[in-house]
Amino acid sequence: MFTLNRLPPSLLHRSPKARPLHTLTFSPPSCIRRTTRTSPLRSSCSSNFRRHQRSAHTSSGPTLPTSDAQKSTIYALSTPPGRGGVGIIRISGPDALQVWRKMRPPPTPTPTFPTLRPAAPGEFTRRAFLGGRLDLTQVEGLKDLIDAETEGQRRLAVRAAEGEVRAQLSNLRKDVVHALAQVEALIDFGEGEEIEEGVFEGAREGVQKVLETVRGYLDDHRRGELLRSGIKLAIFGPPNAGKSSLLNFLAQREAAIVTPIPGTTRDILSLSLDIGGLPVIISDTAGLRKTEDVVEKIGIERARQAVQNADISICVLSLADILSPPSPSSTDTDHWRTLVSPATFFLLNKSDLLLLSPTSSLDPERLLKSLLPPSPVSARQGTESTDPQKAWIASLSSGTGTQAFLNGFAAALNARYGLSATADDAGRATELNPVVITRARHRDHLKAAQGHLEVFLEYGPNDVVLAAEELRYAARAIGKVTGAIDVEDILDAVFRDFCIGK
Numbered sequence: 001m002f003t004l005n006r007l008p009p010s011l012l013h014r015s016p017k018a019r020p021l022h023t024l025t026f027s028p029p030s031c032i033r034r035t036t037r038t039s040p041l042r043s044s045c046s047s048n049f050r051r052h053q054r055s056a057h058t059s060s061g062p063t064l065p066t067s068d069a070q071k072s073t074i075y076a077l078s079t080p081p082g083r084g085g086v087g088i089i090r091i092s093g094p095d096a097l098q099v100w101r102k103m104r105p106p107p108t109p110t111p112t113f114p115t116l117r118p119a120a121p122g123e124f125t126r127r128a129f130l131g132g133r134l135d136l137t138q139v140e141g142l143k144d145l146i147d148a149e150t151e152g153q154r155r156l157a158v159r160a161a162e163g164e165v166r167a168q169l170s171n172l173r174k175d176v177v178h179a180l181a182q183v184e185a186l187i188d189f190g191e192g193e194e195i196e197e198g199v200f201e202g203a204r205e206g207v208q209k210v211l212e213t214v215r216g217y218l219d220d221h222r223r224g225e226l227l228r229s230g231i232k233l234a235i236f237g238p239p240n241a242g243k244s245s246l247l248n249f250l251a252q253r254e255a256a257i258v259t260p261i262p263g264t265t266r267d268i269l270s271l272s273l274d275i276g277g278l279p280v281i282i283s284d285t286a287g288l289r290k291t292e293d294v295v296e297k298i299g300i301e302r303a304r305q306a307v308q309n310a311d312i313s314i315c316v317l318s319l320a321d322i323l324s325p326p327s328p329s330s331t332d333t334d335h336w337r338t339l340v341s342p343a344t345f346f347l348l349n350k351s352d353l354l355l356l357s358p359t360s361s362l363d364p365e366r367l368l369k370s371l372l373p374p375s376p377v378s379a380r381q382g383t384e385s386t387d388p389q390k391a392w393i394a395s396l397s398s399g400t401g402t403q404a405f406l407n408g409f410a411a412a413l414n415a416r417y418g419l420s421a422t423a424d425d426a427g428r429a430t431e432l433n434p435v436v437i438t439r440a441r442h443r444d445h446l447k448a449a450q451g452h453l454e455v456f457l458e459y460g461p462n463d464v465v466l467a468a469e470e471l472r473y474a475a476r477a478i479g480k481v482t483g484a485i486d487v488e489d490i491l492d493a494v495f496r497d498f499c500i501g502k
């Protein structure tokens with residue numbers, strides 16, 4: 001990184017305001033940074049391509065076409081225009097060094113570089129990817145970092161951008177390629193002849209371990225995808241319980257209409273919020289009840305769908321209604337019950353109407369148990385449930401208990417979706433599987449890899465050709481996540497790991 005006192009106008013014209021200090025970063029073309037892997041064994045496996053390469057580097061052979069990154073130098077302002085404290089101009093390409101030299105004090109007349117042009121969106125990152133300095137997961141991490149709106153999203157993005165996912169998947173792929181090399185060797189030489197025994201079993205053991213890791217990555221409660229896209233939370237319950245009041249409390253503004261008239265909310269109202277560092281898309285819904293009103297009926301149907309499509313839900317009930325015996329004609333209580341799932345939390349609202357003191361011994365969890373049938377797990381165990389807190393008593397109008405609810409709910413969300421902990425459907429803490437998958441494409445490729453590894457394990461030592469094919473597909477599927485689908489490294493592994501012709 002270099003500091004310049006003055007930049008040529010051609011480089012400054014994209015900045016709306018001239019700043020007293022401008023910083024210039026530059027990187028040589030990616031081809032300069034690439035190192036050529038030289039392996040004596042590998043070179044013995046000569047291919048037409050390498051012969052062609054050799055001749056290209058000798059005196060009179062044909063020259064390889066140069067890439068755009070080798071031909072053109074690109075530049076762009078990489079700090080926010082008009083807002084950054086300093087202006088940083090980024091330059092990359094074959095003339096980057098010369099541009100910097102020309103712009104160093106003492107100032108020289110504005111130089112003209114025929115290969116210099118403004119960078120296209122994402123072009124520096126694209127060059128870094130093509131040059132092998134970033135893989136696809138790091139590129140995606142960088143993009144997510146720019147878009148991150150909550151602390152959870154930022155942490156997830158930083159991990160990907162710093163190469164944590166790349167390292168995990170590269171190791172996984174290396175293990176598959178290693179197993180493939182063993183199976184390929186069997187195809188070429190046959191067990192018990194030129195190479196040692198137990199090779200196929202060794203490959204099977206390796207694949208079994210890889211398969212367990214892939215299954216762990218897939219069994220992640222979709223935490224990565226939800227952290228990126230936002231956790232869908234639906235508020236539901238009977239009319240007039242305080243659902244819209246809860247939305248307004250969480251949003252800290254009068255986003256939804258609140259009136260004492262039951263059936264006020266008709267349509268879905270959704271907002272994006274940050275709860276405990278996690279991105280949450282929260283939806284207020286119509287109160288569930290039997291009605292002949294056509295518009296309200298549509299609203300209630302939408303409410304049901306919203307709850308069923310949500311990742312998590314909060315059922316808001318009026319404490320006064322729960323504690324008073326239901327009238328024989330009332331069937332309204334059943335409407336919310338049908339939507340309760342293991343991912344439902346409860347806010348027992350309007351505690352002020354019971355004139356409870358803050359030290360009241362009314363236990364929300366016990367109240368909840370009296371309302372709902374026992375969960376199958378607790379019933380089978382016949383012991384006190386160890387489920388984490390799922391119900392809170394509060395008054396949204398007086399504010400009593402609301403902070404405890406917010407803290408408890410944020411902790412429950414983090415236990416379920418945060419990066420540092422996870423929970424099963426009932427909210428119990430489970431063993432942590434690392435978050436590797438942040439996009440549907442990652443999941444698709446890893447599922448494909450899982451399928452090929454499973455098929456491989458069905459084959460025996462007599463089916464080595466078909467078995468090898470499955471491993472090749474599995475390696476390719478994992479490589480598609482990171483963007484590494486070079487089959488040449490299979491040859492590397494063959495020559496590195498085996499003493500052929502002992």
Ligand SMILES: Nc1nc2c(ncn2[C@@H]2O[C@H](COP(=O)(O)OP(=O)(O)OP(=O)(O)O)[C@@H](O)[C@H]2O)c(=O)[nH]1
Nearest residue numbers: 239240241242243244245263264265287350396397
């Ligand atoms: N006493 C008391 N009233 C409350 C409390 N929370 C909300 N209310 C009142 O209850 C009424 C209904 O509140 P809403 O938030 O509109 O209830 P809702 O569940 O969204 O109702 P619908 O949209 O009709 O389904 C309003 O008059 C609120 O002011 C509370 O904690 N205590």
Ligand SMILES: [Mg+2]
Nearest residue numbers: 243244264265
């Ligand atoms: Mg409402």
